[in-house]
Amino acid sequence: MFLSKSFGYALRGVLYVALLEPKGNKIKIEQMADKLAVPRHFLAKIMKKMVQEDILTSTKGPYGGFSLSPVTLQTKLLHLVKITDGMEQFNTCVLSLRKCNSKNPCPLHFQMLQIRDGMLAEFSKTSIGDLLDKKNPDFIKSISVI
Amino acid sequence: MFLSKSFGYALRGVLYVALLEPKGNKIKIEQMADKLAVPRHFLAKIMKKMVQEDILTSTKGPYGGFSLSPVTLQTKLLHLVKITDGMEQFNTCVLSLRKCNSKNPCPLHFQMLQIRDGMLAEFSKTSIGDLLDKKNPDFIKSISVI
DNA sequence: TTCAAAAAAGATATTCATGTCTTTTTTAGT
DNA sequence: ACTAAAAAAGACATGAATATCTTTTTTGAA
Ligand code: FES
Ligand code: FES
Numbered sequence: 001m002f003l004s005k006s007f008g009y010a011l012r013g014v015l016y017v018a019l020l021e022p023k024g025n026k027i028k029i030e031q032m033a034d035k036l037a038v039p040r041h042f043l044a045k046i047m048k049k050m051v052q053e054d055i056l057t058s059t060k061g062p063y064g065g066f067s068l069s070p071v072t073l074q075t076k077l078l079h080l081v082k083i084t085d086g087m088e089q090f091n092t093c094v095l096s097l098r099k100c101n102s103k104n105p106c107p108l109h110f111q112m113l114q115i116r117d118g119m120l121a122e123f124s125k126t127s128i129g130d131l132l133d134k135k136n137p138d139f140i141k142s143i144s145v146i
Numbered sequence: 147m148f149l150s151k152s153f154g155y156a157l158r159g160v161l162y163v164a165l166l167e168p169k170g171n172k173i174k175i176e177q178m179a180d181k182l183a184v185p186r187h188f189l190a191k192i193m194k195k196m197v198q199e200d201i202l203t204s205t206k207g208p209y210g211g212f213s214l215s216p217v218t219l220q221t222k223l224l225h226l227v228k229i230t231d232g233m234e235q236f237n238t239c240v241l242s243l244r245k246c247n248s249k250n251p252c253p254l255h256f257q258m259l260q261i262r263d264g265m266l267a268e269f270s271k272t273s274i275g276d277l278l279d280k281k282n283p284d285f286i287k288s289i290s291v292i
Numbered sequence: 293t294t295c296a297a298a299a300a301a302g303a304t305a306t307t308c309a310t311g312t313c314t315t316t317t318t319t320a321g322t
Numbered sequence: 323a324c325t326a327a328a329a330a331a332g333a334c335a336t337g338a339a340t341a342t343c344t345t346t347t348t349t350g351a352a
Contacts, residue, residue, distance in 0.1 A: 002148065002235065002240060002258070002261075002262070003240055004339075004340090005242050005339080005340070006339080006340080007240075008239075008240060008241040008242045008243075009242075011241065011253075011254070012241055015253065026298095028297090028298070028299090029298080029299070030298090037243060039340075039341050039342075040341095040342085041341070041342060041343075042340065042341055042342085044299075044300080044301095045300090045301090047299090048299075048300065048301085051299090051300095058298090058299060058300090059298085059299080059348090059349080059350095060297085060298055060299045060300075060347070060348040060349060060350095061296090061297060061298055061299080061347095061348055061349030061350055061351095062295095062296065062297045062298070062349065062350045062351065063297080063298085063349090063350060063351090064297075064298050064299065064348085064349070064350085065298070065299085066299090077254075089148065093154075094148060094149055094153075094154060095154040095157065095158055095289065096151050096154045096155075097154075097183060097290075097291050098291065104288075105288065106288050106289065107157075107161065107277035107278075107279070107285075107288055107289065108157070108223075108277065111268050111272065112148070114264075114268075115148070115261065115264055115265050115268065116148070118260075118261055118264060119261050122257050122260075122261065126257065131253035131254065132253075133253070139253075142250070142251065142252050142253055143241065143252065143253065144243075145243050145244065150309075150310090151309080151310070152309080152310080172328095174327090174328070174329090175328080175329070176328090185310080185311050185312075186311095186312085187311070187312060187313075188310065188311055188312085190329075190330080190331095191330090191331090193329090194329075194330065194331085197329090197330095204328090204329060204330090205318085205319080205328085205329080206317070206318040206319060206327085206328055206329045206330075207317095207318055207319030207320055207321095207326090207327060207328055207329080208319065208320045208321065208325095208326065208327045208328070209319090209320060209321090209327080209328085210318085210319070210320085210327075210328045210329065211328070211329080212329090
């Protein structure tokens with residue numbers, strides 16, 4: 001509920017690159033999957049989408065891997081949600097079967113509207129860079145398994 | 147996202163019974179599925195759970211069907227969520243892989259906490275009776291397809 | 293130019309929510 | 323007792339998200 005596993009993997013993957021790539025070398029999917037305890041090939045597919053959307057860059061071959069793009073840190077979380085989960089959820093009625101519509105509200109419409117708008121607002125204003133805390137030596141733990 | 151289809155079916159089903167049962171006869175699953183445009187047998191399974199949890203009552207055989215229980219109208223939406231979706235989602239980290247925990251927060255923890263607590267608060271205080279608006283002749287439309 | 297490393301792509305498997313179909317149980321009325 | 327109506331239960335099907343495995347493409351370095 002709320003968000004898919006894919007979204008969590010995407011965010012953790014991007015944060016991992018943002019945290020470690022500036023140290024020098026590019027980040028390999030193998031290393032990411034190990035450190036984040038995430039299925040390797042599943043993560044690879046998600047990271048490929050990040051590259052297609054210019055949230056990351058990648059190079060193949062020896063010494064290749066993933067690295068930051070010019071816009072990585074400015075990317076809003078909502079962009080990740082769009083990529084991994086899509087936006088339909090935000091204008092589909094909680095009771096299914098119809099587009100959500102304030103002119104024709106279901107009994108739960110205004111309650112859901114408030115909750116969804118709160119989430120939209122939060123994810124629209126928060127960027128990858130906002131979540132990255134390089135000063136915190138335990139940051140890596142906060143995106144991996146305990 | 148947010149809530150399953152089962153939850154929507156459950157809420158619409160219970161509201162349908164609450165709206166029409168006081169008129170006299172018990173409500174048959176066939177009629178409900180037709181009017182709500184919901185898969186008949188899938189709805190039947192969900193309504194069975196409602197009965198098991200005392201949110202509705204039912205009787206088999208001729209002239210049988212679903213009817214209100216003493217507590218139907220006081221039932222909180224959160225109870226329906228518990229039955230159809232479970233509560234794990236509310237204390238599972240949005241980044242998967244760990245219990246959500248403010249003492250060991252992931253980068254998105256406090257944002258998600260606010261959103262989830264908002265939803266929990268709303269669903270804890272809102273009851274089936276609160277959503278039922280018998281005065282509104284179009285209420286039936288608001289829980290069915292347009 | 294060949295080799296090995298790495299992402300990208302493709303094929304298949306698993307799991308879970310959702311959906312359909314059939315059989316069983318219960319019960320009111322005759 | 324018998325019959326028919328209705329929920330309950332069970333068996334099976336489908337689709338999407340998740341996960342695993344294999345093959346292809348790209349590329350840096352010897
Ligand atoms: S119409 Fe149902 S959530 Fe908006
Ligand atoms: S620890 Fe991640 S949402 Fe609470």
